[in-house]
Every structure is written in structure tokens, then in C-alpha cells.
Amino acid sequence: MQWSDIEKACLGKASTIKDFKIKSVSTDTRNLKEGDVFVALVGPTFNGHNFIEQAISLGASAIVCSETPPNCAVPFILVENTQDAYGKIARYYREIVWGQTIVGITGSVGKTSTKEMLYTVLSKSKNTQCTFKNENNEIGVPKTLLGLNHGTEVGIIEMGACHPGDISHLVGIAEPNISIVTACAPVHIEFYPDLESIAREKGQIYSRLSSTGIAIINIDDPFYPLWHKMAQGQILTFGLTETADVKGTIIEASAVSTTFLVAYKNSSEEITLHVPGKHMVSNALSVISCALSLGLTLPEIKIGLESYRTTAGRLKLYILDNNALFIDDAYNANPTSVKAAIDVLVLQDRRKKWLVLGNMTELGEFASSGHKEIGKYAKSKGVDTLLGVGELAKIACESFGSGALSFVDNESLIAYLDEHLTEDVCCLVKGSCASKTYGIVTAILDKQGAEA
Structure with missing residues (x-):
């Protein structure tokens, strides 16, 4: 990009016409790397304007700011709001400079796993980039877009929502060509009137599609009818329901894997x-639907999916030095995801099944x-022990x-696990x-050692 592109995108006032x-x-x-433009973001606990001099000393070629920097x-470029400007720059780059296919993924549960799974599948046949870890907010989405290389064919953008309007804002920046909502669950519900409001929030990823866009919709979700009405462009459904376009049938679910049949046309x-x-x-199934939309065949998709492995914090299994089985699903929790994790726990080949549960936050009136x-x-x-x-x-x-046993802090629970975890336990x-x-996971793995 040129400096003039930044000015066009921001609609701000530049200090030079050069x-x-x-x-x-x-x-x-x-x-920051030499030659970068530094955007001075402002947040509740930080002010990027305090780092402008440091950015220049590190080689920043220009600054986007909302406060005039002295003796710069x-x-x-002076703008009203640097976060808004950052989003506008990312949108400009995505639309005018880069211009390839964006897959947008949101949902109450399964966003990151779906994103990583889709990346594993697509990257075997297409030059693909995706959101790093779970950088899925108003800072992470522009960062991912601006990091898309010119040779990249597909960008997979994860989008999270904590408050009303978040998805609409992120969709306006990323402008996905293909959109997926994994599922709707009572996550961050303390910030929404009810579950349907969350579903409508997620559905914004469908309503902003162009006429050539593709809405990939979970037909098994109770809010499928709502999303179908909200969707623009073409619709492709997935699920275990008989009428799904991309239909799955579970054949066998074991402690470490799941085999299913997928049918399409x-x-x-x-x-x-x-x-x-x-x-x-x-x-x-959502990944298969997306990959099919991008021209991959079922045999090609099978190779990708069967090579996918989960990551830390998301149902990752370890065998401790004492042969106890330890499952790390500690990244986040809500009633839907905890139930799914319990279903995995009870499949494990250990006599004693233990669940370590921390608070599920942001449930509002549904907390109790x-x-x-x-x-x-x-x-x-x-489950034997909670x-x-x-x-x-x-x-x-x-x-x-x-x-059940209740602990006042993580340290006391860690001490209990240290003393009582034995080879006949799956925790x-x-x-x-x-x-x-x-932190509990880290402490146990560090103290006891583990093999994935």
C-alpha cells in the first residue's frame, strides 16, 4: 500500500501530500518493523499516543493518531478515532488491494476449532491464511486482514461477539464471501436480553453477504429458521438432519476419535x-460445506480432516507420568461446551471420571x-467426582x-490433584x-509431566 491509500481509507487529515x-x-x-505505519490505538488501560516516539525510533514511517503529536x-494523519481508522484501513486493504476470498466464521461455540480445521483442509490445496489463535475482535480482525499476503487465495477470519453490534461491525470490515455460524448458545448472555438476541447477532454475518455470497447454515440449530430468513446470497445447509445439503451420519464415537459418513448430492x-x-x-460438516463451495472434492476434504489435530485448551488429551489421563479443555466454558466436554470425559477408559470446573462467567441471570x-x-x-x-x-x-468438593482457589485445587490423581483417574x-x-492445567503438566 501507499501512504495515499492510508489517507483515502482513514478519511483523515494528512500532515504532508508526499x-x-x-x-x-x-x-x-x-x-513493529521498520517502514510500518504505526496506529496509536486508545483503550481502557492503554494509550498508543504514549508510544509514538518509541515507534518512530524503531523505524515507523508514519503515524495515524487522534492527538496531534508534538514535533513529529x-x-x-489526524483522525477522530484511531480504532475506527484501523478498521477502515483493513477494509480498504481487503477490498481494494488484496481482493481475494474471505471466509467469516462466528458462533457461540466451536469458532476456533472450526477455523483451525478449515485451515488444515484448505491449506493442502490453496494458499490459505487464518486468524492467529483467537484474535477475533475489533483489533484482531483488522490485524489478520492486513497480514494477508498477495499470494494468499483464501483468508479465514474468526469473529467474536461480546456485545450487541460486534458482528455487524466486524463483518463491515472483513466483508466475507462465505459465512459460517457454528451454533448459538448462552455465551456472553449477560450482555444480551435473551438467547434469540445472540442468534440475531451471529446472524449478521449472513445478512451482510452479497448476492454472490454463500451462507453456510447449521440446519440442526434451533435458530436455523431465523438465520435462513436473515441470509443473503446462496444458502448451503449442513447437519445431521436428513434434509441437510451436506448431511452427516455418525457411525462410531470413541474416546479419541469419531467416524461419520458425509453425503453431498x-x-x-x-x-x-x-x-x-x-x-x-x-x-x-461446516468445514466440508465451505471446502465444497471452494471447489474441493470429498476425497480431498477427507485427507485434510483426517490430518487435523486439536490444540491446547480444546479437549487435548495427555497421559501423565503416573499414567492418569488428563484432558485440557480449559480455554473457555459455557453450559453447552461443558456438556459436550462431559460427554467426552465419560467415554474415556478409566474407572474414575473427574470433572474440574471453574466458574462459567458472563451468564447473567442464568449464572445460578x-x-x-x-x-x-x-x-x-x-461423573464420579466434581x-x-x-x-x-x-x-x-x-x-x-x-x-463433589469445592475449593476457594486454584492453588488449593492443584494441591489436591497433586496428591490424589492416580492411574485409574481421567480428569x-x-x-x-x-x-x-x-493455570491448573499448566501447573499439573509442569509438575507431573505428560505425553500427548
Whole structure:
């Protein structure tokens, strides 16, 4: 891009009319490279304007700012809001400079797994890039778009929503050609009036498609009729329902894998996912639908899916040094994802099934009932021991009844696990990010050692 492109995108006031080539756009001096434009973002706990001098000393070629920098040694553009400007620059780059296919993925659960699975499939036949980890917000989405290389054919963009309007905003920046909603669940529901409001929020990824866009919709989800009405462009459905365009049938679910048959038009293929959980089949079907839309065949898709492996924090299995089985699903938690994880836990070949549960946050008025529900569900599925940490998890323990223990902090729970985890135990760790149950996983793996 040229400096003039940045000015056009921002609609700001430039300090010079001189044009020059820029290498990239950065918002963080820790990874800024010489020749980058530095955008001084402002947030609740930081102000990028305090780092303008440092950015220039590191080689920034120009600055985008909302406060006039004193004695600035490089060109700058003054804008009203630097975060908005960052999004506009990313949209301009995506639309005018890069101009290839964008797949947008959102949903209450399964976004990151679906994104990683789709990347594994597409990258075997197409030059593909995707969102790093879960950088799926108003900063992460522009960052991913601006990082798309000129040789890249497909960009996979994960989009998260914590508040009303988030998806509409991100879709306006990324402008996906193909859109996927994995599922709707009561995640971040304290910020929404009800579950349907969350579904409508997610559905914005469909409503902004062009006439040539493709809406890939989960026909098994209760909000399928709503999304179908909201969708623009072509519609391709997936699911276990008989009428799905891309139909899956589960053949076998084991402790470590799931085999299913997928059928599309006159073709079918048996596929084995080497990750646990029936719920992963739904994610896989959305990936298959997208890959088919991009011209891949079912045999090609099968090769990609069967090579996919899960990542840390998402139902990753470890065998500890003492031969106990340890499942790390600690990235995040809500009632839907915890139930799915429990279903995986009870499939494992160990006599004792333990669930370590941290607080499930952002459930609003459903916080108490949601935790009670999980306690009852765990008991009904045959979980032997529920180890809760935090005030909300304590509610789940009370609902679980005999066999539950409640801890005041992660440290005391870690000490208990250190002493009581034995080879006949399979232990699942699950909790919201705010509960920091990932710290429990790290502590146990560091102390006891593990083999994936």
C-alpha cells in the first residue's frame, strides 16, 4: 500500500501530500518493523499516543493518531478515532488491494476449532491464511486482514461477539464471501436480553453477504429458521438432519476419535476425526460445506480432516507420568461446551471420571441455573467426582451432591490433584477464561509431566 491509500481509507487529515510506499500497519511497538505505519490505538488501560516516539525510533514511517503529536519527525494523519481508522484501513486493504476470498466464521461455540480445521483442509490445496489463535475482535480482525499476503487465495477470519453490534461491525470490515455460524448458545448472555438476541447477532454475518455470497447454515440449530430468513446470497445447509445439503451420519464415537459418513448430492465419504467428541462432527460438516463451495472434492476434504489435530485448551488429551489421563479443555466454558466436554470425559477408559470446573462467567441471570444444570448433568452422565473452584462452581458442586468438593482457589485445587490423581483417574479441566483454569492445567503438566 501507499501512504495515499492510508489517507483515502482513514478519511483523515494528512500532515504532508508526499506519497511513499509503506510496508505494513502496526499497533504494537513490540512487533513493529521498520517502514510500518504505526496506529496509536486508545483503550481502557492503554494509550498508543504514549508510544509514538518509541515507534518512530524503531523505524515507523508514519503515524495515524487522534492527538496531534508534538514535533513529529514523520508524516502523520489526524483522525477522530484511531480504532475506527484501523478498521477502515483493513477494509480498504481487503477490498481494494488484496481482493481475494474471505471466509467469516462466528458462533457461540466451536469458532476456533472450526477455523483451525478449515485451515488444515484448505491449506493442502490453496494458499490459505487464518486468524492467529483467537484474535477475533475489533483489533484482531483488522490485524489478520492486513497480514494477508498477495499470494494468499483464501483468508479465514474468526469473529467474536461480546456485545450487541460486534458482528455487524466486524463483518463491515472483513466483508466475507462465505459465512459460517457454528451454533448459538448462552455465551456472553449477560450482555444480551435473551438467547434469540445472540442468534440475531451471529446472524449478521449472513445478512451482510452479497448476492454472490454463500451462507453456510447449521440446519440442526434451533435458530436455523431465523438465520435462513436473515441470509443473503446462496444458502448451503449442513447437519445431521436428513434434509441437510451436506448431511452427516455418525457411525462410531470413541474416546479419541469419531467416524461419520458425509453425503453431498451423489457423493459420500467416510471420515474419521482424530479428536474426541460427537459435537466436532458438526464443526467438520461446516468445514466440508465451505471446502465444497471452494471447489474441493470429498476425497480431498477427507485427507485434510483426517490430518487435523486439536490444540491446547480444546479437549487435548495427555497421559501423565503416573499414567492418569488428563484432558485440557480449559480455554473457555459455557453450559453447552461443558456438556459436550462431559460427554467426552465419560467415554474415556478409566474407572474414575473427574470433572474440574471453574466458574462459567458472563451468564447473567442464568449464572445460578446454568451451574446447577451442569452439576445435575455431570451426575446423570456418571461423573464420579466434581471438583469446583469459585463461587459459581460451588453451586454446581451443591447440585452434583455426594462426590463433589469445592475449593476457594486454584492453588488449593492443584494441591489436591497433586496428591490424589492416580492411574485409574481421567480428569477433565474446564472453565471460563476469567476463572484461569488454564493455570491448573499448566501447573499439573509442569509438575507431573505428560505425553500427548
